Amino acid sequence: MKNHPWLQALAIVLLAALPALTAAFFHPKRPAWSRETLAKDEVTLATAQATSNVIWLDARSEAAYAREHIPGAVSLNEDRWNLLPLAVQFQPDQTFVVYCDSLECNASHQVAARLRKELGAQKVFVLKGGWAAWKTKK
Amino acid sequence: MEDEKIGSSRMELGVRWLVGGLFIFAGVLKALDPAEFANDIANYQLLPWTGAVVGSFYLPWLEIFAGAALLFGIWKSGAIRILLLLMLAFVQALFAAWLRGLNIHCGCFGKALATSNYALLFLRDAAILGSLLWLLWAEWKRRIAEEEIAENEPGPI
Numbered sequence A: 001m002k003n004h005p006w007l008q009a010l011a012i013v014l015l016a017a018l019p020a021l022t023a024a025f026f027h028p029k030r031p032a033w034s035r036e037t038l039a040k041d042e043v044t045l046a047t048a049q050a051t052s053n054v055i056w057l058d059a060r061s062e063a064a065y066a067r068e069h070i071p072g073a074v075s076l077n078e079d080r081w082n083l084l085p086l087a088v089q090f091q092p093d094q095t096f097v098v099y100c101d102s103l104e105c106n107a108s109h110q111v112a113a114r115l116r117k118e119l120g121a122q123k124v125f126v127l128k129g130g131w132a133a134w135k136t137k138k
Numbered sequence B: 001m002e003d004e005k006i007g008s009s010r011m012e013l014g015v016r017w018l019v020g021g022l023f024i025f026a027g028v029l030k031a032l033d034p035a036e037f038a039n040d041i042a043n044y045q046l047l048p049w050t051g052a053v054v055g056s057f058y059l060p061w062l063e064i065f066a067g068a069a070l071l072f073g074i075w076k077s078g079a080i081r082i083l084l085l086l087m088l089a090f091v092q093a094l095f096a097a098w099l100r101g102l103n104i105h106c107g108c109f110g111k112a113l114a115t116s117n118y119a120l121l122f123l124r125d126a127a128i129l130g131s132l133l134w135l136l137w138a139e140w141k142r143r144i145a146e147e148e149i150a151e152n153e154p155g156p157i
Helices: A005-026 A045-050 A062-067 A084-089 A107-119 A130-137 B002-006 B010-032 B034-043 B049-072 B076-099 B118-152
Strands: A054-058 A095-099 A123-127
Touching: A005 B049, A005 B076, A045 A123, A045 A130, A054 A107, A095 A107, A095 A130, A107 A123, A123 A130, B010 B034, B010 B049, B010 B076, B010 B118, B034 B049, B049 B076, B076 B118
Parallel strands: A054 A095, A095 A123
Antiparallel strands: none
C-alpha cells in the first residue's frame, strides 16, 4: 500500500471507525442521540416566563445582542465577562435564565456553569431552544 | 524503517512528529469527552444534532489514527491527505461561524486551549495547514527524485 496514498487513507478511515463504534455504545460520557428531553439545568420558555424574579442573560455575541434581545436581558458572555452589574443586585433566591442562539449552541451552558461557580448562584438555568425559541413563540 | 530508505530530512521528520503529536493530543482530549465535543460541533450550527453526535464519536479517532500514522511513518501519505481534508473542513466551518458572528468555542482541543478569538483560531489552523502542505510537497519532491534515480540506474547486462 506504500504507493497508494488514497488506499492508505481509506484504511485509516475504516480503522478509526472501530473505536468510534465502541465509544458510541460504551463510552461513559457519550452524548444522547436526541435532544428532545430537557436536561437538568434547562427550562422551557413557558416555565421561564412563569417564574418570578428572573434575570435574563444573553450569552450571544455583542452584535447579536445589540440587534435584538429579550427585554431586560443583560449581555454576558465569556468574551466580555463582567459580573459586577449582576453581583450588585444578586440575591440568593435570584433566578437566572441564560440563552444563546438556538438549541445547537453551547455558550449558554458555559455561562451558566461559570455563573454558578463564580457568583455562587443556585438557580441558574439555560433556556431550551435559546433565542430561536423566544422568536418563534413571540 | 521507511524513512531511512527514502531519505526523509530531519526537518520533515520533526514536522511530522510535531503535527502527528498535535493531532493525537487533540484527538485524545476530544475522545475523552464526546458529549462536550458534540456540543462544540453543534455550536457551529452546520449539522443537525445527530450529525454532531456521529462526529463526536468518529472525528477524535480519525485524528488519533491519522496522527499516529504520521508520527510513526506508517501510511503517512494517506495520513497527510486525511489531515489536510480535515483541516480544510475545520477552516471552512470556522469561516462560516465567523461570517455569521457566532460566539463559538473552537472545540479543537476539547476544553484545553479553548478560545473564541477568531484571529488566534485562524492563525493556528493556518500554521497546521501550512505544515501539512509542506509535508505533501516534501513527499512529492522525494517521489520525483526516486523516479529519477530509478530511471538513471543501469539496467541488467
